[in-house]
Amino acid sequence: MSPRVAVLVPCYNEGLTIAKVVRDFREALPDAAIHVFDNNSGDDTAARAREAGAEVHAVVRQGKSEVMRRAFADVEADIYVMVDGDDTYDAASAGDLVACVAAGADMAVGVRRATGESAYRPGHVFGNRMFSAVLARLFGRGCSDILSGYRALSRRCVKSFPVLSAGFGIEAELTVHTLGMHMPIAEVATPYGERPPGSHSKLNTYRDGLRVLATIGRLYVAEHPLRFYGGSALVLALVSVLLALPLLFTYLDTGLVPRLPTAVLSTGLAIVAAVSLTAGLILDTVTRGRREQKLLAYLALPAPAARDRTSASTSNAPAASANHGSGCR
Structure with missing residues (x-):
């Protein structure tokens, strides 16, 4: 037919x-x-x-x-x-x-x-x-x-x-x-x-x-939330580390943290990076479930x-x- x-x-x-x-x-x-x-x-x-x-x-x-x-x-x-x-x-x-x-x-x-x-x-x-x-x-x-x-x-x-x-x-x-x-x-x-x-x-x-x-x-x-949010988390984490390294070396030498705003900014970026990675992992699971539903509709x-x-x-x-x-x- x-x-x-x-x-x-x-x-x-x-x-x-x-x-x-x-x-x-x-x-x-x-x-x-x-x-x-x-x-x-x-x-x-x-x-x-x-x-x-x-x-x-x-x-x-x-x-x-x-x-x-x-x-x-x-x-x-x-x-x-x-x-x-x-x-x-x-x-x-x-x-x-x-x-x-x-x-x-x-x-x-x-x-x-x-x-x-x-x-x-x-x-x-x-x-x-x-x-x-x-x-x-x-x-x-x-x-x-x-x-x-x-x-x-x-x-x-x-x-x-x-x-x-x-x-x-x-x-x-x-x-x-x-x-x-x-x-x-x-x-x-x-x-x-x-x-x-x-x-x-x-x-x-x-x-x-x-x-x-x-x-x-x-x-x-x-379609690729882990790539997007994971990539964002990686960039934020790298910036956080670059900001934190001079502060760490100063602290090891003197026991002081002279640039408190920079320390706060570095900490904040690290937290945002962790949240971004978590969001990527959660959304990736949701995307996989949605893709499976579309595949089942296709195969039906x-x-x-x-x-x-x-x-x-x-x-x-x-x-x-x-x-x-x-x-x-």
């Missing part, structure tokens, strides 16, 4: 493009259910999507993460295709993304390749590369385009993923979730086009860039029906990495 495929399209004021997006994905994935999630649009986005044949859902709480939280909760499918409604992503690449997930990947990322001068601005390219490098440095692995809004996801990935971020942090959070669970990730190069005339981007380069960076930092602390769901049953013994748990399917790497 072929896996059920659902296309999830979060939208905010995309009346100019949404009908074309729905038609293009209907042509690329004729058996897929197309769901448009209208996030308080002030134009005719919902009406145009409905006329084009999509199932339209209204999401009151503002923000892309709020939309995807509702989409992942409400839509039932074996494979989910997540794509923006601005007609910049290539619908023809959806088949390759779905094939990657059907072949064994839990997430297939559409790596953007600009087809026009203004499609993928240099500042956005630089920011994406920087964020990808930071993510790879902090989590040991990464992907080429962590901010791509074009992805295919397995049911196991979606239903074990608690959406906690706000705004445009959903892509980074999804990437960290799959990396933290050691899920197979694939990448598919896909054309990335310019917005049509009259359509405007909702992104603010600096504001949203800082939000994504803050999201990555928050996720690092949440079957793999897509199209997966090769000969590899079932290795697909019951997340793998370190994978390259599957035509066009996957």
Whole structure:
């Protein structure tokens, strides 16, 4: 039996493009259910999507993460295709993304390749590369385009993923979730086009860039609390020792502590270091328990029906990495 495929399209004021997006994905994935999630649009986005044949859902709480939280909760499918409604992503690449997930990947990322001068601005390219490098440095692995809004996801990935971020942090959070669970990730190069005339981007380069960076930092602390708080404790302890050594030598020579404020500061830093290490140990235990719960949710769901049953013994748990399917790497 072929896996059920659902296309999830979060939208905010995309009346100019949404009908074309729905038609293009209907042509690329004729058996897929197309769901448009209208996030308080002030134009005719919902009406145009409905006329084009999509199932339209209204999401009151503002923000892309709020939309995807509702989409992942409400839509039932074996494979989910997540794509923006601005007609910049290539619908023809959806088949390759779905094939990657059907072949064994839990997430297939559409790596953007600009087809026009203004499609993928240099500042956005630089920011994406920087964020990808930071993510790879902090989590040991990464992907080429962590901010791509074009992805295919397995049911196991979606239903074990608690959406906690706000705004445009959903892509980074999804990437960290799959990396933290050691899920197979694939990448598919896909054309990335310019917005049509009259359509405007909702992104603010600096504001949203800082939000994504803050999201990555928050996720690092949440996923690796012992590293963060343990590293902080080590730095504080070293500073405390460096401040205390001259006082110790003076005390051994004279029996006096002439710089009492420095002694108090050194003692305070040592106490804060001990508290930081204790917090790291406690939070690390909490994080392990949370990760085990997500893993149990992942294992409780079957793999897509199209997966090769000969590899079932290795697909019951997340793998370190994978390259599957035509066009996957």
